[in-house]
Amino acid sequence: MIPGKYRSVSGRAANNVNCGLHLVIQTSSLPEKSKVEFRLNKETSSFPGRLLQHDLERNYSSRQGDHVNLVSSSMSSFPILQRSSEEKILYSDRLTLERQKLTVCPIIDGEEHLRLLNFQHNFITRIQNISNLQRLIFLDLYDNQIEEISGLSTLRSLRVLLLGKNRIRKISNLETLKSLDVLDLHGNQITKIENVNHLCDLRVLNLARNLLGHVDNLKGLDSLAELNLRHNQITFVRDVDNLPCLQRLFLSFNNISSFDSVSCLAESTSLSDISFDGNPIAQESWYKHTVLQNMTQLRQLDMKRVTEEERRMASVVAKKEEEKKRESHKQSLLKEKKRLTINNVARKWDLQQNRVVNTLTSQDGKDSDSPSQDTPQIEGSAVSTFTEETGSVDSGLTVTDTHLVEVDGDTLSLYGSGALESLDRNWSAQTAGMVTTVSFTFIEFDEIVQVLPKLKLKFPNSLHLKFKETNLVMLQQFNALAQLRRVDQLTIDPQGNPVVNFTLWKYYVLFRLSHFSMQKINGTEVTQNDMIMAERLFGILAHVASSELPPYRMISILGDARKKQFRYLLETKGKKPGIISEENNDSRRLTGENTNRATLNYTTREFYNEKLEEIKEKNKFCKMYIEDLVKEATEINMKNEALHKLWPQMFIELVRDAVIEIRNKNSYMKLCLQQITDQK
Amino acid sequence: MLSPERLALPDYEYLAQRHVLTYMEDAVCQLLENKEDINQYGIARFFTEYFNSVCQGTHVLFREFSFIQATPHNRASFLRAFWRCFRTVGKNGDLLTMKEYHCLLQLLCPDFPLELTQKAARIVLMDDAMDCLMSFSDFLFAFQIQFYYSEFLESVAAIYQDLLSGKNPNTVIVPTSSSGQHRQRPALGEASLLEGVEASLFYQRLENLWDRHKYSCPPPALVKEVLSNVQRLTFYGFLVALSRHHGINQALGALPDKGDLMHDPAMDEELERLVVRSRLHRISRQYRADEPGAFGFQRRDRPETLERGPSASAPSPYPPRWGTQE
Secondary structure, three states: OOOOEEEOHHHHHHOOOOOEEEEEOOOOOOOHHHHEEEEEOOOOOOOOOOOOOOEEEOOEEEEEEEEEEEEOOOOOOEEEEEHHHHHHHHOOOOOEOOOOOOOOOOEEEEOOOOOEEOOOOOOOOOOOOOOOOOOOOOOEEEOOOOOOOOOOOOOOOOOEEEEOOOOOOOOOOOOOOOOOOOEEEEOOOOOOOOOOOOOOOOOOOEEEOOOOEEEEOOOOOOHHHHEOOOOOOOOOEHHHHOOOOOOEEEOOOOOOHHHHHHHHHHHOOOOOOOOOOOOOHHOOOHHHHHHHOOOOOOOOEEOOEHHHHHHHHHHHHHHHHHOOOOHHHHHHHHHHHHHHHHHHHHHHHHHHHOOOOHHHHHHHHHHHHHHHHHOOOOOOOOOOOOOOOOOOOOOOEEOOOOEEOOOOOOOEEEEEEHHHHHHHHOOOHHHHHHOOEEEEEEEOOOHHHHHHHHHHHHOOOOEEEEEEOOOOHHHHHHHHHHHHHOOEEEOOOOOOOOOHHHOHHHHHHHHHHHHHOEEEEEEOOHHHHHHHHHHHHHHHHHHHHEEEEOOHHHHHHHHHHHHHHHHHHOOOOOOOOOHHHHHHHHHHHHHHHHHHHHOOOOOOHHHHHHHHHOOOOOOOOOOHHHHHHHHOOOOHHHHHHHHHHHHHHHHHHHHHHHHHHHHHHHHHEEEEEEHHHHOO | OOHHHHHHHHHHHHHHHHHHHHHHHHHHHHHHHHHHHHHOHHHHHHHHHHHHHHHHHHOOOOOOOOOHHHHHHHHHHHHHHHHHHHHHHHHHOOOOOOOHHHHHHHOOOOOOOOOHHHHHHHHHOOOOOOOOEEEEHHHHHHHHHHHOOOOHHHHHHHHHHHHHHOOEEEOOOOOOOOHHHHHHHHHHHHHHHHHOOOHHHHHHHHHHHHHHOOOOOHHHHHHHHHHHHOOOHHHHHHHHHHHOOOOHHHOOOOOOOOOHHOOOHHHHHHHHHHHHHHHHHHHHHOOOOOOOOOOOHHHHHHHHOOOHHHHHHHOOOOOOOOOOOO
């Protein structure tokens, strides 16, 4: 460092032609240590303005001007730079003109060997007058007011171009600078990366503190090793995978919010150092793991070394995420399928109930097509969590387009009447044992009644029954539930079950199913008062039903019920005689528990109609039979009455005949003797 | 026994009038249905029980509608049974809809037709707002009239319509449609202005029914009484008046008077016993684990069925037609 006094000259003498300035450049070994000394040439004094001399002694090791003479030619408006020959020889390849308050680039004469040119901290607005420095390698224009990159087309040897802290809006006019090694454009107003694709030797590109919205168009930068994009407004990054040598990428303080926008980074094999801090993405909980997972070659993240532990954690977390995603995808698929099926079943049900006008039939056709394209039975144990037993089909979920059966822990849900067939399946003891709630939806209650014995067999622990859209319309239908072993809770959803609109339905249920000692009906607890009320309301009905029925009717009704149970049992597969007798005992036990209600039965409409038909037949027969009897009876009666009428007359005639016969005793005696001899 | 009028009727008619054949047929039918069970204790006993129950009116319980409707005695028994079983509902003060009453009816007769209940409800509600709630006594009396005299009421309805539309067996209808309509409309309009038909005219037309009908009709004297109180009446007004008339109710003999409708001390006693027993049941059940039904359990309940004797024989204070069990 050469200490000394330094005088600066205001560079605004460009307006006045006749100012004479000498710029003395004193070269030194290191560019940053070169200083500039300015000496005024007071020979040409027609310069109106005063030229100030400033003391530039400042205590930093940044560039200072060389000892130069700045001469302005009378012809051009640019100051001309001249150095003393000693300096020219000493520092023939460097020229430092920092903080010279230059507003224009001066003409540098006779310095064709110059290799380093430093214009830092000036007020230069345009790059000019350096086209002759064709050996220039290092050009520093940091902290000026340059608005456009220009005037560099002859500097074919240029390797380092520092244009930081200027006012450049566009990257352009770098076509000839094919040897460029370092390009520094930080602190400008650049909005787009362009016109750099030919810089195949470029190693460092600094575009920090610009106005870039995205990163693109990086093809051709085959040597780029460091790319600094800090403090921009970048939302997505592309093309980085086309940079084969890129090792360091700084994206701090941008606007990246998702990993997708920087997905190309995952493809890059050369990246070892990356920074994302100050981006929205860095706030996410999965940030570190995702980055580490996708960029396994990374050595530093956000200026911190990546440890093995972190890498391991990242992969573990990523795997878990993957699993979860897959799982949830599967789940949502299943759910969708379920939803479709339930909709289908619901629609069918509505049609059945004649609630929906048949304009929907065309839609129905369309919709039933799509589910039928799926495989008819998708057995997925996604919902159930039981181990499969060998030999038994233990699926938690069966989905077809007409019905749905689902076992979800302790609930068995059946949608659609086809689902009732599933009760025939071989349920594993564990599954069946866990089921405590059975829910029926979109199934006619009459059909449910028929499978209740099966339900009792297969799911002995079912304590809670739920009915929705099952067409419960009569109180009588509740009688059918009495055949179950035990029901703790009953939920009758008002939707599709008109019986709930009745005032007395709950009491009737409590009354008829009093032997179950139910705990809850439709969610509300059953109190002692409820039970008493139920008994009060319907107790006499029970009494009448039991004690006032003639015994033969009692027997016939009870026998009927038992017969029906047998019939259902016989229809199930795998019947064993042992079971039947057990059922017998069971039903007898049940009826023993509540004989006075046992006669209150429910026969489904079908069976009842069948019975009525039978009765009609029998009636016909009986009528005929009785008619015959009556005919006989009336005939006999008629004959009897006729006899009664005729008898007096007949009697008299009999008597008269007898008297006439005996009138003549002698002839009568003779006649009698004759008769006796004849007889022999 | 050998009364002259009885002997005057030919056999079939006599039997038909007393509906003897119906019961005989039904008895044989029941016999057929339950022959396995009845075989055990003999046919004679079966017939005894059957006709006893006919006498007591319990033969209609849980039978099909066609049987219940078959004879007036059956109908009356059914009404009585309904009253006895559900009197407590009425006593509780609940007002129920027509559908719910129908449900209760169905508990005793599974295939009871809805139209009958609807018609009965119409009487109570005066053909207005069919979803309204009705009290037990209103419904019961209206139902009685509707059910017991259903055929009679049909004919009355036809007569009423005729009168309302101005038709008279004596008038000649000119067969041009427009004038026919013209003729009818003013008559209707007149009628609706004045609400219903003239009572005396109405009664005249009704008189024919008594001669023609084979099925039961309310006693003519009482009907005349009903009609003599008003000048004009509507159909439903007439029915309501019938249902509320004490005399007709007593003539029917199935139900007690309105004032006594909620009284049945014998049944109340029985009910109290049942309630107490059920309470004890519940308490004992709470303390008892799930024991397999031991005989002791059964036996406790069994006696209930054998208890029939005393309660059934409790003399009911109502119409002597119901024979008490000696």
